[in-house]
Amino acid sequence: MPKINPKLKRYNTMTSKEIRRIFLDFFKEKSHQIVPSAPLVIKNDPTLMFTNAGMNQFKDFFLGNKPVTYSRIADTQKCLRVSGKHNDLEEVGIDTYHHTFFEMLGNWSFGDYFKKEAIDWAWELLVVRYKLDKDRLYATVFGGDKGDNLPADEEAFEFWKQYLPEERILFADKKDNFWEMGDTGPCGPCSEIHIDLRNDAERAKTPGRELVNQDHPQVVEIWNLVFMQFNRKNDGSLHALPAQHVDTGMGFERLAMALQGKTSNYDTDVFTPLIDFIANAAATNYGKDRKKDIAMRVMADHIRAIAFAIADGEMPSNNKGGYVIKRILRRAVRYAYTFLDFQVPFLYKLVPILAAQFAETFPELKSQEEFITKVIKNEEDTFLRTLENGLKRLEHEMEHLESHEIPGKVVFELYDTFGFPADLTALIARENHFTIDEKGFEQAMGIQKERSRKDAISETDDWQFVQEDKSINVDFLGYDTLQASAKIVEYRKIARKKQSFYQIVLDQTPFYAESGGQVGDTGYIQAHSNGEKIEVIDTQKENDLIIHITKKLPTDIYSSFDCVVDAKRRKNIKGNHSATHLLHAALRHVLGTHVTQKGSLVAPNALRFDFSHFAKMSEEEILAVEGEVNQKIRENIELQEMRNVPIEQAKQMGAMALFGEKYGDFVRVIIFDKEHSVELCGGTHVASTGEIGYFKIVSEASVASGVRRIEALTAQAAEDYVQNELAQIQEIKNLLKGSKQITKDISRILDEKSELQKKIELYENQVAQTIKKQLLETCEKLENGINFIAQKVELPTANHIRQIAFELEHQVDNLFLVIATPIEGKPQIAVMLSANLVSDKGLNASKIVRELAKEIKGGGGGQPFFATAGGKDVSGLDNVIEKAKTML
């Protein structure tokens, strides 16, 4: 049973919603801009798949890649952590305070306030506003590091002394109190606030300071204040950042635990609605059985991660981020299945609870509730089937095993190939008095990991700055021009699998970097100084940098360059992108407004559009959509492009924003008739729809549960496609001697064909019957009672040999039959024996046929009573018959 600490009971009434609101209101008072959470799924950043901290969306501010819009910001950020120093996926749910998905409350200063205000306000919020017991609070500060040549953070220590006695301020080492984003990037010392939630008796027994940072479930960190002042380079060295920043993060769920007087995150109102529902459905109570409790925590935690990830566009799949989501989901199903006996999909039923819970804070769940539910249910179905199949396989293995140890190879195969969890294998093995070879399993797993890792090796060098003044504020000129003059700002080399290429950042560029589905531009840059031409093979975006990818580095990197985009290619891309917008609008008209974009590819030769919809589109619907798009093309609607529109205004104009897409405060709006298509979009478009020329849907298919994909062509490609189809029809007409009713003719021809086939079959059967009669007439009754038939005959097909043989076997007792016949120039023989000859006289058709086959230079086999053989020498058929006569 969840224990309530009586001392903390008076705060029990503060709901999680209030806690969140108080936090945001507090920092609003302190002149912070409150911003929405960034999507959980990260695009354009190779180092990160999911947002794992509140600061992710501000990374470019810290790096100086992007000008700061507000110097003070606060928000609550959706975060996902599935690996890290204290948070392995396999550990979540075992204890009561780690999560995959969580909210991070944070406040930021970008070159504005620093340590003093950060500490003052943290104290004010926790003690004055939230009224936490100050005697339970501890602070840690950075104690310095010799390796990095850094002193202890005495400054922070001094500020804390105003509020806390010295014995509750602890110095900690680099591992705990020096925050780093990754191997490289912004970093700095940090100061953490911990809270001791134990009861008085325990607090009297052991001082809280001895339990800080010791993984005690009730002495936990609640707030981390990071003082960002360095940038770590690839070589490990630290460099001072141009300005000092504050980055803080407070775990929302833990804060709720502290404020609601609970000893577990799962006992707060963030989780109880989920836990209650699960317990009820499983016909059990939370807090009664340790294993069941763990399962319920796993489910309650994981459903949040899965639902939010799907809402932000990350579908369960078999690679990258999608695979992470799938693994989380499967872990939840596995616990539900094993410990709570859920044999049918269940997790999806939790989605409505979550959606209602977060309707105000994160409305993306509510508005996609049906879709998310469907995706999860489908995935649950798939996995339960996988489990079932795996179970069958495992049982089969155990039946056929000689020893009572299941080899590691088998355990691994079950896991690797059939997705059957190894711990489940172990469990079932134990129940059946088997053991598993864990060592062998680990070994096989190691080989698999090594292989994958080897493949992924790539080396990325540090950025080399070409210009002294690193004011990267790159202008994209490509909306207005396809040619421009520019200088290199920075570059770096990337090596991967014996191949190497360069990434170049220019101070301004007409090259469009891949984003929003539109592929990156190609073209070339040419040095003014020596005329050297370097091909740009792709353009990518990393965070907000436009990166030109080349195979070669210009010899003169200090030159200015003519940058030229492949214009013809871009023209096709533009047409496809505008067509995509028209398609999106048409789909919403024809199918309904539940249609939202789930993915898009805009390439020069084709376009692909994925959208949420729950059924296969009918022929009529496809035609209607295609027709509407072409109608809009013929209307030749002029493009209305608006840059730098405040996002609120854009939304008022009815612009469609996508879930899981990060938008700034100012956006670009693309309009083709304000009554028809208004979208937020950074891509390139035609000046008027007539340029698209013609639009043709080529395929409609499913990509995932609830997601359909349309592939289409425009302009020349669409015309070529139609021409090609027409040419084929013409060819058919020509074959039909200029028929005007080809479908009717073809179906008539097909009917005739099957009729003729039947007639031929009938005729062939008659021939075969005649031959059978002839064979019967040649039947000799030998002295030993055997009815002997051996003849060379002419049969229509190979199948007839079998047919006649089986029929004769029914008609004649004690039969010894040899048929020899040429089929399409090749000799074929068959031997049929009555069953009693096989059992009584030890005759074997297979052996006989092999012996006979020598005469036709071939081989054969079959069963003891019937066997066939083929060969190469037709002239030997007569010898076969002669030889057969001698065999009795």
Next chain:
RNA sequence: GGGGGAUUAGCUCAGUUGGCUAGAGUGCUUGCAUGGCAUGCAAGAGGUCACCGGUUCGAAUCCGGUAUUCUCCA
């Protein structure tokens, strides 16, 4: 991105080292039985064994490639 598996009747799947006329269950059609239904009995239709190529006297089965799909790792 790198491994492994699967693809056989409308659906779910068998098919043992290459040699049954490629099967089962379910569904479908028809007939029979019961007043009707659930159902029972009988008969029947339905397969380019994913596709392309190779090895072989012979390939659903072995080998290579393609497509689709499942699965694990990064």
